[in-house]
Every structure is written in C-alpha cells, then in structure tokens.
Amino acid sequence: MSKKVLLGNEAIARGAYEAGCHVAAAYPGTPSTEILETIARDYRDIKSQWSPNEKVALEVVAGASIAGARALAAMKHVGLNVAADPLFTFSYTGVNGGMVIINADDPGAWSSQNEQDNRHFARAAKVPMIEPSGPAEAKEFVKLAFDISEQFDRPVIVRITTRIAHSQEIVELGEKKDVPVREFIRDPKKYVMIPAHARPRHKFIEEQLVKLKEYSNKSDLNRIEKGTTRRGIICNGVAYNYVKEVCPDDWVLKIGFIWPLPDDMIREFAGLVDEIIVVEELDPFIEEYVKAMGIKVRGKDIVPLLGELTPEIVDEALNKNRPLNSVPDYRNEIPGRPPQLCPGCPHAFVFEVLKKLDLHVNGDIGCYTLGVLPPYSAMHSQGCMGASIGMNLGFEKAHGPEMAAKSIAVIGDSTFIHSGITALIDLVYNKGTGTVLILDNRITAMTGHQDNPSTGKTLMGEDAYEIDLEQLVRAVGVKRVITVDPKNIEEFEKVVREEIAVREPSVIISLRKCVLIKN
Amino acid sequence: MKNVIFAGVGGQGVILASKILMEAAKNAGYGIKESEVHGMAQRGGSVDCHVRYGEKVYSPLIGKGHADYIVSLEILESMRKLDYLALDGTLIVSIEQINPAPVTVGTMKYPADLEEWIKSNVKNYKIVNTENAVKEVGSRKAMNIVMLGVLSKYLEFSMAEWETAIKNTVKDKFFDMNMKAFNAGRAF
CATH class of the missing domain: 3.40.50.970 (Thiamin diphosphate (ThDP)-binding fold, Pyr/PP domains)
Incomplete structure (x- = not known):
C-alpha cells in the first residue's frame, strides 16, 4: 500500500473513507475544518455537506445512522456545545449504521474563545471516546470507531486536539471497505425517546458502558510500554509523544480509550512502578479518575493545567530540565504581530x-x-x-x-x-x-x-x-x-x-x- | 534527527516550504512529524512550522533549545524563535521587513538594529537579502522557496531529491518558477 504525508484532519477523512462512511456533515471550525473539506475534495462517494450549525450537522448524521448509513460529524470543541442536545439523546437511541463524532479540542485556544476539555462530554453523555496520538493513529481510530459504534450501539467520539489536527506525518493508505447501507427497521422504543422509552434505554446504555469498560481493558488502544526506571507515566493524545521524547526510560501507560477508562490496566500499571505521574493537557480528567480508584498519582501539581503542553514543558515538569538558551535575550521589547483584518477588508x-x-x-x-x-x-x-x-x-x-x-x-x-x-x-x-x-x-x-x-x-x-x-x-x-x-x-x-x-x-x-x- | 523551524508572517508560505522539506525527507526514507498553524493566526499574524525527521520521531513540536535550523522569512519573526535554537544550531534569516500592527498604527517602532544584533549574538547565522532573487524569479511569493534553497545547502538531500520533492508538491505550472527560486536560494 502507498504511503503519504497527511495532515491529521486529512488522515481522519481518509479513515472515514476506508471505513466505508456514507454521509458526513459539519459546520466549519478551526481546528476541525479540513476534515470535511478533504472528504468533499478526495472522497466524493461520501455525501458530504456543510450544515448551518453543528447541532443540525449532528442531527443529519444521527438520522443517516438510524436510517442505516455509516455517518460522521466533525466539529470543534465549542461546536459540540451547540450539538450537545442531540448528543445526549442520540446517546439514548443509539445507532443503526455506525455513528462517529470527531471532536477537535483547542488547548492553547489558538483559534477559539475558550480551552474547554471535551473529555467531560463523553462521561456526561455516556458515550465512548477514543483519542489518537498522531495522524496515522487517527486514521485507524476512526475506522475502529465505526466498528465500536455498531458493535455496542453507541455514537462514538474521536477526540483530537489542534496538534493532532494540524500536524503531519507519514500515513499508510489502506483499501476502502465496502459497507452496505443497512435496512431501517421501525422500532419506536429505540428511536423515539418519550419518557417511557427513555427509562429502559438509560438502563441499556449503563449496561453498554460496563461492556465497554471490559472492551477498554482489553483494547490495544491502551498499552503499557516497558521502562527501565521505577517511574510510570500515564498519558494520552499528543502528550504521549512529548513523554516518549523526554522520558525515554520511564514506564508508560498510553491511554487511547478515554472513556470508559481501563481500570484493570491502570491497576496493573500501578503494580509495576513505584510512582505514577499523569501527563494530560487541560483538566485532570484521568488523574482524578485514577485517584478515585484509590491509587496514588501526581499530575496537575507539577504539569500545567492551562494551555497546551510542549516537549520543554513536560521536560521541566518531569525532569526539572530547563531549556538551554543558546542566544541571549534581545534587550528591547519586540513588537507583537496580532492577526489583522486584511487590507481592503x-x-x-x-x-x-x-x-x-x-x-x-x-x-x-x-x-x-x-x-x-x-x-x-x-x-x-x-x-x-x-x-x-x-x-x-x-x-x-x-x-x-x-x-x-x-x-x-x-x-x-x-x-x-x-x-x-x-x-x-x-x-x-x-x-x-x-x-x-x-x-x-x-x-x-x-x-x-x-x-x-x-x-x-x-x-x-x-x-x-x-x-x-x-x-x-x-x-x-x-x-x-x-x-x-x-x-x-x-x-x-x-x-x-x-x-x-x-x-x-x-x-x-x-x-x-x-x-x-x-x- | 533534524529539527527545522520555518517562521514568517501569515501569507508568506511557510507551510509550502515545510511541505517540500517533508516530501524530500519522506522520499529519503525518514520518519517525519510536522506541526503548523491554521485559523485566526493566519490573518497576517506570526506563523511557524516545525518539521522533524529522523529514524523515529515522536513529538510534532520541537522543544525550546533543540532547533538545528531556524529559517525565518522575516527578520522580526526570527527574534520570536531564537529560544528554540540549539547550541550549535543555525539561524537562516531574510532581511525582509513586514511591519506588524503596533508599528503600522505607530504605538511601537520596528527595531532598527536586528541585523547587527543577530551578527553579534547568534553563533551560527546566515543573513540573506532576497530582494534581487525574487525580482529575478518574478514573484515576491517565491521568497519561501528561495529561503528553502538557502537551507538546502545545509541538509543532506541531493539536488535530484529536492527537484523531485518540489515536483511532487507544487502545481505543474509553477514548477519552473519554483525551481528558479530554489536555485537562486542555493546560490547565496
């Protein structure tokens, strides 16, 4: 198979194509925009569209899924706020064809009004969430997300961040899987959420979460990488790369299955090392979970809560190394260069x-x-x-x-x-x-x-x-x-x-x- | 492992320059990671691209103090990146000046001493005046490729590898112009 250098968002589009996705909808929003642009440009068998907003996009995708198609919605983190209403109830109805939501967080607020951490949405809406550490993984995770969605009757969120969306690496291209659009069988108890239907569906999704936890425990999306020290790092997303770079000798538990988290694997990891540090961007999502399991970990007491992480930030937090300065500071203030309206705007x-x-x-x-x-x-x-x-x-x-x-x-x-x-x-x-x-x-x-x-x-x-x-x-x-x-x-x-x-x-x-x- | 930062102002084409470098590295069999800036910052703001290639690359970002090369298409922008330069790293910078908003509106002055300051404070540097080169090529927009040409003299890829990388990256009708710009850069 051929290899290509792809942007994270292009790799996600490729993943949708290889998974046999039929329908994709979005409202543009940095850092998620190029996903639908790539689908429309390169994978024309997928019916793709800009919807007026993220809520409508997700509703179109939910409709397509319930009707039997594999469908994907993409949005930035604040877009999922707009689409939260359909998210929480289509979590109850579940899916027919696979339903995948790409959620792009923006630590550092590069192009956003806030830095919200949307991992909380997965927990609150009781839907599985997986998170890749780079473009090549992102493509594979999207394909897997469709399978998980159909296997467990759940919408699945693939969470990325700006540094995954807008970073490039070599991606191996695979073949498209031809997936037929499934038949829609009328089932109002599953697809119409009046209170009498919603209550049993709530029970169903709690049961699915238990099954998904077992799946997460066995999934190779989570993995323990052996080290030579007695220190273990739990990390996810782009932060995994920084950890591998600056702490090559430590044990690592790479979390790709963000929700539900793999309890058994976390316990096993805790038994292998003397101390654990969680390195995650934004909120102490994994840290608090592990603490609630009764396992002693460090995290936000040394790793910054604000902004995005970088290799040197992780190096300083974990190894107390300060970046080497090869050039002295310039003596005067350098004028900033904020973005501007274009000439003639x-x-x-x-x-x-x-x-x-x-x-x-x-x-x-x-x-x-x-x-x-x-x-x-x-x-x-x-x-x-x-x-x-x-x-x-x-x-x-x-x-x-x-x-x-x-x-x-x-x-x-x-x-x-x-x-x-x-x-x-x-x-x-x-x-x-x-x-x-x-x-x-x-x-x-x-x-x-x-x-x-x-x-x-x-x-x-x-x-x-x-x-x-x-x-x-x-x-x-x-x-x-x-x-x-x-x-x-x-x-x-x-x-x-x-x-x-x-x-x-x-x-x-x-x-x-x-x-x-x-x- | 090689770490290269391209810096400039939104619209100068740092992403294209980094794409060509990635293509060359990919064809040479290296692993690659790159990180770039989209969205709001592109509206005339400061932009950069981090490109890393080698046997096994994890991070898409270069850590501060670890850049082997910083290629800046604008001299003021190079100043924002200097803390990324490795101890034996090289700064390659165009003397091109693009006034940022605080200078245009008159609240700040564009520092006049940058070239002199770089000469006395940066160990390894290459300062180039791309004015004539872009005139010869016939497009100011080709400055990114001129600067890539300057960088190419420091990297391990052959001229044939660069040519292939450019051919695979730019549109056919712009190939000749880009090769001209690239060669102009190599002549510095």
Missing part, C-alpha cells in the same frame, strides 16, 4: 464607523471579532456563535430603550444563519428596538472560505438556493431592513445613525464581498 469600513459613533458593540464570532483590537478597538462584549443579537437585547432589557440607541449587534452572514436568526425572532417577539448589523461578505471567511446557505454553493460544489437574507429577516417581523455597501462610508454612517435612533427593530445588511474571494 469590508469589515474595516464598518469598524471605522462604529468607532466614530462610539456605540457599544455586541460582537460575534468571525474575522470581524478582530474589530476588538487596535486600530479599531470597537467591540465590547462577545461570547459564542450567534450571541450578539441576544446580548444586545439583554443590554436593552437592562437599561431601557435608550440603550438600544447607543448599542448595536454585529454578526457575520454565516454566524447569523448558524444561530443568529433565532435571537432575531426573540428581538421582534419580545419588543426590542435594537439594531442588528449583518456583515454579509458572501462567505464563511475566518475558517478559510467555506460555502454556506447564503453563498449559493454546497460543499460538494453544486449550485444551491442562495438564501435571501433581506427576505428572511422581513419574514420574522423586522420591518426596517436596509442593505448598504460599507465602502460607501458616508452613506453607511448615515444608515447606522438613522437605524439606532429608530424605536423599532432594524437590520442593516452591510453587503460587500470578502477581499480574498477570487473571481
């Missing part, structure tokens, strides 16, 4: 005006979040995807309608479709008078130019209905809808001034293509 015109008018700006997630940085410094609160409109209404509820004349919600076209539209319905329904500025640059720009329902193209490159934002906004009851080109800066400023002053909901669509769109 339409958002730049918008933020110039918002800054001038000194409005309170409730922002959202996209390139335009960079409006918070100099030279604009024109964004003052922001949370998650779609939050701007609800937050802006909250500001008005807190301070009265005068606040609506001094504040504005700013949201991109793709983010508006993702989860802004429901908040706009709230604004109209609950008699807000605020102004919403939709930055329509005709693309999902931040994650590297993906299509969305307003671009008129699908992920697989087909023409699609191009959603009419003006019509959509009018349909929920907004009467004042104005589309304006922000490059026409005087006109744009005039429109903003008028709309914030009006005591009724209004939407300004700031329409100008992203400068990076090639024609």
Whole structure:
C-alpha cells in the first residue's frame, strides 16, 4: 500500500473513507475544518455537506445512522456545545449504521474563545471516546470507531486536539471497505425517546458502558510500554509523544480509550512502578479518575493545567530540565504581530464607523471579532456563535430603550444563519428596538472560505438556493431592513445613525464581498 | 534527527516550504512529524512550522533549545524563535521587513538594529537579502522557496531529491518558477 504525508484532519477523512462512511456533515471550525473539506475534495462517494450549525450537522448524521448509513460529524470543541442536545439523546437511541463524532479540542485556544476539555462530554453523555496520538493513529481510530459504534450501539467520539489536527506525518493508505447501507427497521422504543422509552434505554446504555469498560481493558488502544526506571507515566493524545521524547526510560501507560477508562490496566500499571505521574493537557480528567480508584498519582501539581503542553514543558515538569538558551535575550521589547483584518477588508469600513459613533458593540464570532483590537478597538462584549443579537437585547432589557440607541449587534452572514436568526425572532417577539448589523461578505471567511446557505454553493460544489437574507429577516417581523455597501462610508454612517435612533427593530445588511474571494 | 523551524508572517508560505522539506525527507526514507498553524493566526499574524525527521520521531513540536535550523522569512519573526535554537544550531534569516500592527498604527517602532544584533549574538547565522532573487524569479511569493534553497545547502538531500520533492508538491505550472527560486536560494 502507498504511503503519504497527511495532515491529521486529512488522515481522519481518509479513515472515514476506508471505513466505508456514507454521509458526513459539519459546520466549519478551526481546528476541525479540513476534515470535511478533504472528504468533499478526495472522497466524493461520501455525501458530504456543510450544515448551518453543528447541532443540525449532528442531527443529519444521527438520522443517516438510524436510517442505516455509516455517518460522521466533525466539529470543534465549542461546536459540540451547540450539538450537545442531540448528543445526549442520540446517546439514548443509539445507532443503526455506525455513528462517529470527531471532536477537535483547542488547548492553547489558538483559534477559539475558550480551552474547554471535551473529555467531560463523553462521561456526561455516556458515550465512548477514543483519542489518537498522531495522524496515522487517527486514521485507524476512526475506522475502529465505526466498528465500536455498531458493535455496542453507541455514537462514538474521536477526540483530537489542534496538534493532532494540524500536524503531519507519514500515513499508510489502506483499501476502502465496502459497507452496505443497512435496512431501517421501525422500532419506536429505540428511536423515539418519550419518557417511557427513555427509562429502559438509560438502563441499556449503563449496561453498554460496563461492556465497554471490559472492551477498554482489553483494547490495544491502551498499552503499557516497558521502562527501565521505577517511574510510570500515564498519558494520552499528543502528550504521549512529548513523554516518549523526554522520558525515554520511564514506564508508560498510553491511554487511547478515554472513556470508559481501563481500570484493570491502570491497576496493573500501578503494580509495576513505584510512582505514577499523569501527563494530560487541560483538566485532570484521568488523574482524578485514577485517584478515585484509590491509587496514588501526581499530575496537575507539577504539569500545567492551562494551555497546551510542549516537549520543554513536560521536560521541566518531569525532569526539572530547563531549556538551554543558546542566544541571549534581545534587550528591547519586540513588537507583537496580532492577526489583522486584511487590507481592503469590508469589515474595516464598518469598524471605522462604529468607532466614530462610539456605540457599544455586541460582537460575534468571525474575522470581524478582530474589530476588538487596535486600530479599531470597537467591540465590547462577545461570547459564542450567534450571541450578539441576544446580548444586545439583554443590554436593552437592562437599561431601557435608550440603550438600544447607543448599542448595536454585529454578526457575520454565516454566524447569523448558524444561530443568529433565532435571537432575531426573540428581538421582534419580545419588543426590542435594537439594531442588528449583518456583515454579509458572501462567505464563511475566518475558517478559510467555506460555502454556506447564503453563498449559493454546497460543499460538494453544486449550485444551491442562495438564501435571501433581506427576505428572511422581513419574514420574522423586522420591518426596517436596509442593505448598504460599507465602502460607501458616508452613506453607511448615515444608515447606522438613522437605524439606532429608530424605536423599532432594524437590520442593516452591510453587503460587500470578502477581499480574498477570487473571481 | 533534524529539527527545522520555518517562521514568517501569515501569507508568506511557510507551510509550502515545510511541505517540500517533508516530501524530500519522506522520499529519503525518514520518519517525519510536522506541526503548523491554521485559523485566526493566519490573518497576517506570526506563523511557524516545525518539521522533524529522523529514524523515529515522536513529538510534532520541537522543544525550546533543540532547533538545528531556524529559517525565518522575516527578520522580526526570527527574534520570536531564537529560544528554540540549539547550541550549535543555525539561524537562516531574510532581511525582509513586514511591519506588524503596533508599528503600522505607530504605538511601537520596528527595531532598527536586528541585523547587527543577530551578527553579534547568534553563533551560527546566515543573513540573506532576497530582494534581487525574487525580482529575478518574478514573484515576491517565491521568497519561501528561495529561503528553502538557502537551507538546502545545509541538509543532506541531493539536488535530484529536492527537484523531485518540489515536483511532487507544487502545481505543474509553477514548477519552473519554483525551481528558479530554489536555485537562486542555493546560490547565496
């Protein structure tokens, strides 16, 4: 078989292909975006799509699975928050065809609003989770995830982190396994979660977890690697590589099966060494579990809780080695290089005006979040995807309608479709008078130019209905809808001034293509 | 084991340069690991790629103090990476200057003494002016490949191996231009 250098996300796409996956859906989000992009580019037998958000993506995948297909959803860590609702209940229904969720955490928050550790989701939703340590493993783990899913009737989460998603190594390519789409047999007791059905299903999934623990104990996803010292390191994901590099003589328990954890193997490991240290990124997930088993371990008292680990951080924590400095420190401060809006970016015109008018700006997630940085410094609160409109209404509820004349919600076209539209319905329904500025640059720009329902193209490159934002906004009851080109800066400023002053909901669509769109 | 860091500004093409190096290392039968930056930082921010190759490579990241080569496509960016340089490591840097935001908006100055400072504080360095090279090649975008050409003189791969690696990595219509850029780099 041939070998290829693949990015972690490309290897995952390859794994889906080799596993005979039929359907894949996602909403773009760093560091997970390239998974679906690769599937759509290289593995066209898989029906792949961008969904409006992660919840819908997971629901499409759950539907495909229950209907009998092997199906995969991919999302970044905060995307799984959006998709948590389907996750927790499709955990109850289980699957028909294999159902796999790729979850990409972002320790270090390289491209994210937080550093949440989604291993907790596996435990809370009672679904198995496995975690590879590199791209080659990632491909194999995805294939295995489909098998585990079908064998135990569970959705399976494959957890990766930024350093797996965006690292490359040599991957051996395998053959595609042809898996037929299974028959769907109506079974409301399994697939309709009314309380009377949910209670017995809860019992079922607890029983499956017991079986999965046995499986985890025997699985070669977990392995003990012999050392020559009396010290043992328990580690997972990318941290395994750092441990192997800086502690080549220690015993290692590599955990690939994150949930359920392999109790027997952990006990066996504890019997082989005199002391154990858990090296894991973010939360003390494994550490607390092992401690609860009554085994003495160290972990977050020496390994950092915050940010991502690196070889030198692990070396210092475990071996007390400090990095060698071959070059003295430069005497002056080096100017930072924060990311910037591109030259000619339409958002730049918008933020110039918002800054001038000194409005309170409730922002959202996209390139335009960079409006918070100099030279604009024109964004003052922001949370998650779609939050701007609800937050802006909250500001008005807190301070009265005068606040609506001094504040504005700013949201991109793709983010508006993702989860802004429901908040706009709230604004109209609950008699807000605020102004919403939709930055329509005709693309999902931040994650590297993906299509969305307003671009008129699908992920697989087909023409699609191009959603009419003006019509959509009018349909929920907004009467004042104005589309304006922000490059026409005087006109744009005039429109903003008028709309914030009006005591009724209004939407300004700031329409100008992203400068990076090639024609 | 060889550890190489490519550094630069989002858009300069550090990922492509590292891809070509990985291809050469793969064809020579080495194990490879690489780590790169996507997403928000790419919007004109600082970016880097860590490339490691050898018999058995575990970590996709190079530890501080362990880089054999740092190849920086912009001089200020090289300064952020110096703590990665190994005791006998070499810094290969272009004198190209791209003003970062704090300089553009006037809150900070672009340090004027970087070239001099590197000469007196870094043991092994190669400072190159790629201005004429990219002019000859006809594209500023080829600077990454010029710098890869400079690096290639320090590494074990033959010219034929580099040529194959470039051929396998770039689009056919850009092959000649990239070879020209690569050879310009080797001439430094």
